[in-house]
Amino acid sequence: MFINRLTRPKLILVKKILFLVSILCLLYSCKEDSRATAPFDSYSVAKKIRVDKGAVVSAHPLASEVGRDILMQGGNAVDAAIAVQYALAVVYPNAGNLGGGGFMVFHTGEGESYSIDFREKAPLRAHKDMYLDSLGDAVPEWSRNGHLASGVPGTVAGTFLAHRKFGKLPMDQLIRPAIALAERGFAITEREAGGLNNYAEDFRKYNTRGSAFVKEKAWKAGDVLVQKDLAETLKRIAVQGQAGFYEGKTAELIEEEMKRGGGIMTAEDLKQYEAREREPVTFKYKDYTIISMGLPSSGGIMMQQMLGMLEPYPISEYGFHSPAAIQLMTEIERRAFADRTEYMGDPDFVEVPVAELVEKSYLESRMADFTPGVPTPSAEVSAGLMVKEKEETTHLSVIDEEGNAVSLTTTINGAYGSRVVVGGAGFILNNEMDDFSAKPGAPNKFGLLGTEANSIQPSKRMLSAMTPTVVLKNDKPYLVLGTPGGSTIITSVFQTLVNILEFDLPAQKAVNAPKFHHQWQPDLIYVEKEFPQAAIDTLEAMGYVVEERRAIGRTEVIKIIEQGIEAVGDRRGDDSAAGY
Numbered sequence: 001m002f003i004n005r006l007t008r009p010k011l012i013l014v015k016k017i018l019f020l021v022s023i024l025c026l027l028y029s030c031k032e033d034s035r036a037t038a039p040f041d042s043y044s045v046a047k048k049i050r051v052d053k054g055a056v057v058s059a060h061p062l063a064s065e066v067g068r069d070i071l072m073q074g075g076n077a078v079d080a081a082i083a084v085q086y087a088l089a090v091v092y093p094n095a096g097n098l099g100g101g102g103f104m105v106f107h108t109g110e111g112e113s114y115s116i117d118f119r120e121k122a123p124l125r126a127h128k129d130m131y132l133d134s135l136g137d138a139v140p141e142w143s144r145n146g147h148l149a150s151g152v153p154g155t156v157a158g159t160f161l162a163h164r165k166f167g168k169l170p171m172d173q174l175i176r177p178a179i180a181l182a183e184r185g186f187a188i189t190e191r192e193a194g195g196l197n198n199y200a201e202d203f204r205k206y207n208t209r210g211s212a213f214v215k216e217k218a219w220k221a222g223d224v225l226v227q228k229d230l231a232e233t234l235k236r237i238a239v240q241g242q243a244g245f246y247e248g249k250t251a252e253l254i255e256e257e258m259k260r261g262g263g264i265m266t267a268e269d270l271k272q273y274e275a276r277e278r279e280p281v282t283f284k285y286k287d288y289t290i291i292s293m294g295l296p297s298s299g300g301i302m303m304q305q306m307l308g309m310l311e312p313y314p315i316s317e318y319g320f321h322s323p324a325a326i327q328l329m330t331e332i333e334r335r336a337f338a339d340r341t342e343y344m345g346d347p348d349f350v351e352v353p354v355a356e357l358v359e360k361s362y363l364e365s366r367m368a369d370f371t372p373g374v375p376t377p378s379a380e381v382s383a384g385l386m387v388k389e390k391e392e393t394t395h396l397s398v399i400d401e402e403g404n405a406v407s408l409t410t411t412i413n414g415a416y417g418s419r420v421v422v423g424g425a426g427f428i429l430n431n432e433m434d435d436f437s438a439k440p441g442a443p444n445k446f447g448l449l450g451t452e453a454n455s456i457q458p459s460k461r462m463l464s465a466m467t468p469t470v471v472l473k474n475d476k477p478y479l480v481l482g483t484p485g486g487s488t489i490i491t492s493v494f495q496t497l498v499n500i501l502e503f504d505l506p507a508q509k510a511v512n513a514p515k516f517h518h519q520w521q522p523d524l525i526y527v528e529k530e531f532p533q534a535a536i537d538t539l540e541a542m543g544y545v546v547e548e549r550r551a552i553g554r555t556e557v558i559k560i561i562e563q564g565i566e567a568v569g570d571r572r573g574d575d576s577a578a579g580y
C-alpha cells in the first residue's frame with residue numbers, strides 16, 4: 001500500500017505567494033541581462049526539410065535516405081523505420097545496432113497507439129551480485145566493457161514483431177539496402193572516423209578476433225568501411241527471418257564469442273528472447289496528447305510526472321532559458337529522478353506503483369517544497385511515495401502519407417557498446433547490463449543510482465531512459481520525437497517538448513538550443529558549453545552547482561505544420577532528415 005506523505009495545503013499557499021514574488025524578481029533580473037536569452041542563431045545548424053508526403057530523421061544521412069526510399073516504394077512508416085534501423089546497424093556502428101535493444105512507439109493514421117518493447121534481457125546465468133568483487137564493491141569495468149557486459153539483444157526480434165503486426169512490404173526488401181551498404185561499403189563521416197580512432201585500443205583489447213572496425217592506420221573521413229561478416233549476418237536474417245539471428249549460425253557465433261571472451265550468454269538465451277507489445281503511456285498535457293514508452297523504460301512515466309508537475313506553472317511567461325524557467329524544470333527533474341531511482345524496474349519482475357506516481361495530487365504534493373530561487377538539496381528529496389513495511393543510443397522518427405507515425409529509439413548503451421564484435425558475425429554487442437543497478441548506491445555509467453527494483457535477475461529487462469514519443473494535437477500527429485543520451489534522454493525530450501509547446505520555438509531551434517540536465521544525484525545542474533552564462537550566474541547565485549558537460553542529446557523531430565511536414569535533425573551529430 002502506498003501513502004502520499006506530502007499534503008500541506010497551507011504551505012502550498014504560502015509557497016505560491018513567495019513564488020509569485022520571486023518570479024517577478026527573476027523576470028526583472030532577466031530583463032536586465034540580455035545574455036540570459038542570448039540568440040543561438042550564431043551556432044544553429046540548419047538540418048531542416050519541408051516536404052508534403054513522408055519524412056524520416058535519423059542519426060545518419062544514408063540511413064535517412066534508405067527510409068525515404070522505402071516510403072517512396074509504397075512502404076509505410078513502420079517499414080521505413082525497420083529499414084532505417086537495419087541501415088543504421090551498418091552506417092552508424094557507434095550506436096546503430098543488431099546487438100542491442102530498444103522501444104518503438106507507433107501511432108496509426110486511424111488513431112490507434114501501440115508500443116513495442118525489445119529491450120535486452122539479462123542472460124539466464126546472470127545473478128544479482130555478478131558485478132561485485134570479493135569485498136562486495138561494484139566493479140564498473142565488468143558491467144561496462146567486454147563480454148560480461150552484454151544483455152541478450154532484442155533489436156532483431158523487435159523489428160520482426162513490428163513487421164508482423166504493421167509491416168506492408170516484405171522484410172527482405174527492408175533489409176536489402178543495409179546488406180548493400182555493408183557489402184559494398186560506404187564513405188565514413190569525420191565524426192565516425194574520430195569515434196573509431198578513439199576506441200581503436202578498446203576494440204583490440206576486448207576482442208578475440210579481428211573486425212572491420214580495426215585497421216593499421218587511423219581512420220579518416222571518406223575512408224570506405226566494408227563489413228562482409230555483417231552483410232552475411234544480414235542475409236541470414238533476410239532469408240531465415242528472426243531465426244537467422246536467434247538460432248542457427250548467428251546464435252552459434254555469439255555463443256562461441258562468449259566462450260572465447262568469458263561471457264555468459266548462450267544459444268538458449270537467444271532462443272528464449274521475445275519482444276513484447278506493451279501498453280503505451282498516454283496522457284494529456286494541456287491541449288496535447290502525449291504518447292510515450294512505458295516500463296521497462298522510465299521515459300514515458302517520467303514525462304508524465306514532469307509535465308504534470310510543470311502544468312500548474314505559467315512557464316511560457318517566465319521566458320525561454322530564463323533562470324526562473326530553468327530552476328523550475330531543474331527542481332521537477334530532481335524529483336522525478338528520485339522516484340525513478342526508488343521504484344522503477346522491469347514490470348515483469350517488480351511491482352511499480354505507476355498509477356500513484358502519476359496521480360495529480362501526488363505530483364502537486366511533490367512540488368509542495370519547491371521554493372522559487374532556492375535549491376532543494378537532493379539529500380532532502382527522497383522518493384515521494386512511502387511504501388509500507390542507473391552513451392550511446394540512437395533515435396529515428398518517421399511519418400508517412402497516411403499519417404502513421406513511428407518514434408523508435410534503440411541502443412547498445414555506451415559508444416560501440418561493449419566494444420565486443422561477434423567474431424564472424426560482424427556486429428557489436430551492447431553493454432546494457434550496466435543499466436541495471438549493480439548494487440544500491442553504486443552509480444552506473446550515467447551516474448544513475450538504483451535499488452532492488454532494478455537489481456539483476458536472470459531474464460529481467462534493465463531499466464531504460466529511452467523516451468520515443470508522439471504528440472497529438474486535435475487527435476492528429478503533431479510531433480514525433482526522441483533522442484539518445486542515457487539519463488539525459490528524459491530531460492532532452494522534456495526540454496524539447498517545453499521549448500515547442502510552451503516557448504513556441506521553431507523545431508530546429510528547439511532541438512539546437514543548449515540544454516541543461518538534473519538527475520537528482522549527483523546534485524548538479526549539467527549544462528552544455530553554449531549555455532547562456534548569465535543564466536548560469538543567476539543559478540549559481542541561487543546556490544546551484546552548475547557543471548559544463550559534453551553534448552546533451554541528439555533529438556530528431558518531425559513536426560506537422562500547416563504547409564506539410566517539417567523534419568529536423570540535431571546539430572550535435574551527423575543527423576539528417578530526408579523526405580518527399
Ligand code: GLY
Nearest residue numbers: 413464465466486
Ligand atoms: N542505455 C540507455 C538507456 O536505455 O537508458
